[in-house]
Amino acid sequence: MPAQRPRAAFEPLSPTLDVADLVKSSPNFEDAVRIHCDAIDENGLENFEKLVLLHVIVRGLPLVVEGFDKKLDNAIFSEKWLKTHYSAKKEDARDLTTKKSVPLTIGHYLKNMPMLTDQWNEYNYKDTGLQRLYLKDIDCPKIWHDYLKKIIPPFLFYLNNSAEPESFEGPGANPIPSKKRHSKVAKAGDLMSCLPKDMRAENLMCYIGHEGTFTPAHQEMCASLGQNLMVDASDGSIENGRPTKPGSSIWFMTSSKDRNSVAEYWMSVLGHDINIEDHFAQINAWRGAPFTTYIVEQRPGDFILVPPLAAHQVWNRGTRTMKVAWNRTTVETLERAVNEALPHARLVCRDEQYKNKAIVFYSLKQYSSLLDSADANVSHARIQQLQTEFEQLFSLYTQILLSESFSPAASREKNVEYIPFDSNVTCAYCRGSIFNRFLTCPSCAITSTGDELPYDICMECYVMGRSCACISKLKWVEQFKWEELMGKHETWRQQLLRFDPDLGKKHRPFRVERDEMGKRSLAHICQEELKRRPWVDITKPKPVVEEVVEEPSEPEDENRPAKRRKKSKSKAPRCHICKYVEPEWKLAFCSNPKCSLRYCYGSLYRAFNISPQEVLETIKWECPKCRKFCSCGACRKNPRMTPFEPTCISLGHDTSKVADIRSVESLVDFRHSNLSWLKKAGSDEIGRLRKHQEEADAKRNQALEDNSIQVEPYQDVSQNPGYSQLELAKVAQAAYYADYTDIPVDPALETSLLAPNDSRG
Template sequence: MLPKERAAFQPYPPDIIVNQTVESIPNFECVRSISCDDIDRNGLQHFAHLYDYWVIKTGRPLVIKGFQDLLDKKLFSSEWLQKNYGKKVENVRDLGKGANVCFSIGHYLNKMPALAGRINTATFDKPQIQRLYLKDIDCPAEWQSSLEQMIVPQLFYLNESPKPYLGPGSTFTGQSECPRTQEGHVIARAGDLMSSLPTEMRAENLMCYIGHEGTYTPAHQEMCASLGHNLMVEGSSDSVEHGQATQQGSSVWFMTETKDRYAVAEYWASILGHDIDLEDHFSQLRAWEKAPFKTYLVEQKPGDLILVPPLAAHQVWNRGTRTVKVAWNRTTVDTLEHALGEALPKARVVCRDEQYKNKAIVYFTLEKYSNLLQNTPRMDHPEVQGLWSDFRRLFKLYTDIMLSESFSKSPPPQDQIEFAKFDGNVTCSYCRCNIFNRFLTCPWCKSNEEDAYDVCMDCYVMGRSCGCISKLAWVEQFPWKDLVGRHDAWRRQIVSNDVLVSGDDIKTARSRFPLLTVARGQLGRKPVAEICQEQLLLRPWTDCKNGRLQENDEKEATPTDSEDCDYGQARKRRKFQRPKRKIGQTRGLCHHCHESEPPWKLATCSQCYTQYCFGSLFRAFNISPQDALEKPHWVCPKCQKTCNCSVCRYDTTMVPYEPVRSFVGHDTRKVADPRSTDSLINMKLNNAHWVTMFGSDIEQRLIKVQIEENLKRSEALNRSQTPDPMQQSTSNGNGALTCHDFQGIHQDDPDDTPVDPALVEASNIFMGIVQDTVAT
């Protein structure tokens, strides 16, 4: 059940031994690691296959050891940092008080031995102990230049294309040099798609973290499902520095797999009482030990590069006198698919700002790749084939974006749509996510242009807006015909190439990538923009001057959300005839919570016309407003025989729906613009009553969460998957296993997509090296 008290912070003792902890706890496992020498011996191509298979495909963390021998020890040192950046003032996070204090970097470095020395086996759990963490500071330019020469280009920050470097694998790449365009540009995929954005739009996420014993990073997932990279470039040793004794610096990482993200989120919410998306809880060792999923542990030391899979939760505990780390994130096609389909909708619920501009990355990367592939002859180079594959996947994401922003057959008049030239900086005033093209703005409650209230379409569908609720105006950042024109041009480019590669006739190739108008007709649901059009007509307008709703028989703009009351669980009493409640013509009665609401706050069944308020659907059935409003003919839980209300549970023909996902409840008004309101769902309430009504077996509920989410993902893949002509061949002509032969081998894969045999081969090579090393 959802606990009334949330799990408290409990610090780790300084004498914790990672290897002994792993051996003593069954669900703990050491993170797999390879060395820089392994990459040198086997080549960059094999490493690329291993990384794609192990970190991205199977979603497991990986460690690369040995960079301490490659890094310039004079450059990556506290002395150099003190000399060159010692006077720079930064915000140091006081983890105990949850506030920032201003220190110069030099002053903080000088105080680290004293800060770390106060924490020992006798004092580590004292609440008054200071834990000051210098985090999220800009990486020195000199460090960035040096690391760019040491790190595999595929893994480094803002990488645009393969380039020469001096690190592991640089002498033996394992493949021929990439071809170039007539202008000299390399025809290859970018390692970090953030590089596709104009310079002024890029998110600066190459950061440094300097911590001492007892500082930490709470459990979290990387922003926007991106790939995480964390290299410890320097750490204190068991010695004397400047007359002060120091202790060995290291960091203990607790990490999970990508496929366990649903179980982790549910465990955090239902057992620990926290939301993993808020990044506000550092879990105690006992919680990890009792968790019903595998936890990977690694003690990071200087020279260790940690590679974090997308959507894999992890937390970090710093040890010793000093740890200095450089961390960055990368965006790829895989992370964009995760971000748009899963990470951003979750971030929108808790109002976590989106810094990466994912939809804009899709658009600008398509533009960049299209120019690279324009008039490129057919080539069998792996990078060119990979570039075409990514181009197709990005085009599918762009199609989904365009479909979501498509109006109905009766769009608003063009003179009623404001045009604001795209600069990449428009964010939703409520959820703080970045807005790509269309959005709604309120002309009534702003005092000037900088004070405009802009809301994304997804938030408005959820009932989020300013207090005016309705009469919002449409804004576009791109002329719609230009976006459609780019879609048509990229479609023709893909179709032409597929005809040449696969040998299919042009009609078959076009059917795999239909025109936008055809895809709109095949969608089978209402786009978000069309839902907004309908709701703008249905929802009432509030007069901002007197704060009164311009609608008859309306009580308030914020719902009462009293669905946590269950009349079927009340104590026994004498039977009596309850008088029927009189509902006005402008109001309806929620079948589930029995509260009267105006029609625009109710979802009406297309078969029996039974009405459910959106708060009840959200908590008792895990149905969001968009899930109900996007269906042209919505069928209610009662007609589907899954209603779990107090009355329907007595119906023997019902199979009551059992909510499997816990919602902790958030007061989003603390984060959103002060003018904001929730008109459909009171987000402050949790769904503890409905989750625990059907039993508190956490393990069974986690299994159901995994099954439900994986089923949704499989259905989405089946609906949107387009065959890739580059991978349609089922035989290589020499008797080698094909992709389909490996489907039954890897039962622990997070999904059912085929595994590339080359990835398996590379993984076996590197894992064999690891096992041989351990054996010796």
């Protein structure tokens, strides 16, 4: 594997860091926008919802709503309450130093938090051996869930399914009873709620941390929206006879529009992949970044809204921080998930917990029913919202079905197995959720231990060359009858036409859409590749074949006769770039009848950013040389050629540690990076980042233009620091004393902290 460039090291934050001074220390640091929850009372939930849409989703900027600490009941949102009710509950804390899980009880962890905090000071905070135990991703107590449901604006709350609940008492609650107020005919705040209960991903979680614990830089899963409320923190008072240090969390956040710049900066400069959530960036790395970083010091009552695909990292400080967090899926995030987040997650084999394609299907079913049942009491605005989201969901549904449709030239695929959809089928390679059609290997279903374990592969992975070692002879499986999906598509299309007959020009019958795709669908590609790719009998040893590779000839001298080149003993085709002999099914053939060149998929991927799917879905694919951008050594000398420069870095990922052990990569070895091609191209990292920035600005401006009719004009507070919070809102309208000696917290830590404190540690 080619050598990777150096990776930026982890550097902790000092306990004495002043956040206000930090923001002032760099021109690309800014405070995130804050409003007080009282402003929601004055301007109403509807205007607040518009603000969230415009600021967080369209503009892609973080938003902090403060003041919820006045609405929380300190009797239950406290360390004391947790000890009383959940002291004996066992959880796995994450040891961030050793990257291992540590089993302990909540009571034991809470008891030892002062000791875990007191080990840090301004002199030793960089010590790599000190213990960092983070109690993260633990289930939220039901009483907390029920209380928060009463005070969090309904459209922002976990699994919100429709309108404002009768029990809502939070900011913006309408004190006047109204029949319309409790109508169930309204769009869902979280489309995850449209799934059957047993299919939903449970993501309402609690996070309890001490000084020095952190969450590495990452994006919310599946492009979802993040909500994070700090419900409690130590305040510096004496607790249980011990002094505490004030608790807070420092957030480093980016905007959605900068996601490509962030991803490229993480790889090209820091040597990490933002999709893998394994690096907490240094302050100097944020200072040197070519994008704006929004900084928040979160304290109790601060409710942070995280934009989709916006990278962020969190650092906890003080004796204790306690937060409740959840994710929401909306129509906007579904579109970004299907087209952007899931392809990235698939590449690094990050499991998909949210079942996005299934959410599209079940949300359409719910919205269709709601629109059919709507009566005259439902406001026109709500009906319009439903219709708008229904159309967006329908477009996604059409896109999904087009990808799953078989070749129109072939008759029905024979011997397709049917298993009813239960949302539990995942790809053995990328761990993505499979909605309907996929491939399964009958030869690999029986493991060496005799247990039956199916090898199921999604179409996206198979097109990339990922599969079991058999490579071919896989069988088709579907989880919905195709006629049922087609019937739903036409029923929902007709429902759209009843809203607006002019939509018939945009949403045509499925057969018309399929015939005019202009490219092969994923299922069509898989059909053809199953015929092309060879079957490997994994029960027989692979024969050793001695491959004869022709050495490239030296440049000829005009003053001497050319040397006779040695003829290769192999007649197999070679890749135009790497010159390796490959079987035909591993090579992309140019469709130009005057061109006989072949390119291996690995060279296309690394040298030209061309994925196997891009080649295979194109009906008449032309090679880079015919398109005048080939960058091989010979073509670079051609004055008519403009050598291609890779637009982004690919560091390479060894997925063998994640994918099913029966898996192979037969087209592209994704462990290899494209750094050597960037070096050949003399790639300008700053120029590449600047290009991403310009593209992001253009997309953001287009999004604002597209939404100008739906929402009122919004003035960016960064251009008017004097904007008040109210004006900003108006713009958008088990017992504590149990024996814990058998639970592993570092004994040396407890011993050292019982000794008299030394100011230098």
